[in-house]
Amino acid sequence: xxxxxxxxxxxxxxxxxxxxxxxxxxxxxxxxxxxxxxxxxxxxxxxxxxxxxxxxxxxxxxxxxxxxxxxxxxxxxxxxxxxxxxxxxxxxxxxxxxxxxxxxxxxxxxxx
Amino acid sequence: xxxxxxxxxxxxxxxxxxxxxxxxxxxxxxxxxxxxxxxxxxxxxxxxxxxxxxxxxxxxxxxxxxxxxxxxxxxxxxxxxxxxxxxxxxxxxxxxxxxxxxxxxxxxxxxx
Numbered sequence: 001x002x003x004x005x006x007x008x009x010x011x012x013x014x015x016x017x018x019x020x021x022x023x024x025x026x027x028x029x030x031x032x033x034x035x036x037x038x039x040x041x042x043x044x045x046x047x048x049x050x051x052x053x054x055x056x057x058x059x060x061x062x063x064x065x066x067x068x069x070x071x072x073x074x075x076x077x078x079x080x081x082x083x084x085x086x087x088x089x090x091x092x093x094x095x096x097x098x099x100x101x102x103x104x105x106x107x108x109x110x111x112x
Numbered sequence: 113x114x115x116x117x118x119x120x121x122x123x124x125x126x127x128x129x130x131x132x133x134x135x136x137x138x139x140x141x142x143x144x145x146x147x148x149x150x151x152x153x154x155x156x157x158x159x160x161x162x163x164x165x166x167x168x169x170x171x172x173x174x175x176x177x178x179x180x181x182x183x184x185x186x187x188x189x190x191x192x193x194x195x196x197x198x199x200x201x202x203x204x205x206x207x208x209x210x211x212x213x214x215x216x217x218x219x220x221x222x223x224x
Binding site: 035040041042043044045048058088090099100101102103104105106 | 116118121143144146148153154155156157160200202204211212213214215216217
């Protein structure tokens with residue numbers, strides 16, 4: 001079945017460590033996105049990529065990094081520079097030119 | 113700065129009630145407004161609205177957009193416990209189909 005797979009679903013890390021969240025899609029979508037969701041908050045855009053080897057910062061990119069080496073994959077690294085990394089992270093994809101996003105199941109990161 | 117405001121932030125109703133969820137937006141170069149339902153993890157797409165005054169329906173859910181007043185509503189009739197979820201509104205803006213600005217969401221609880 002086509003869809004978006006995020007891993008891991010739950011992740012714990014100590015302060016000062018970098019972590020990488022995986023996002024893979026087999027929908028043949030050109031665009032991919034990373035959002036962060038905090039309790040009582042909407043989704044806030046971290047990074048997005050319209051095409052392979054290209055990506056743009058969203059509204060809250062500081063402390064995060066991404067790569068888009070393959071169309072199917074858009075991993076997100078949460079670096080130690082991110083001040084409040086504990087959150088629920090959602091990856092999404094869309095067809096080129098469409099505003100309709102398809103979301104993964106999310107990854108919940110907890111910093112101890 | 114683009115902004116999407118949803119109201120109410122939370123709502124508790126009984127099965128069979130009808131509810132109206134509100135979404136107002138202020139975005140640059142507005143293209144479309146989208147509604148998503150988030151039950152546990154992954155938001156799922158409900159509607160995309162681009163034209164004023166044209167109602168979109170899917171079963172007991174319907175939505176309409178007012179581009180003059182910068183407003184959209186989502187109606188749910190004869191609510192069921194399975195309608196309990198966070199309902200997210202998002203505006204597609206900036207002259208690009210790649211950037212969505214989300215509201216904080218409305219948490220709907222339907223009690224039996």
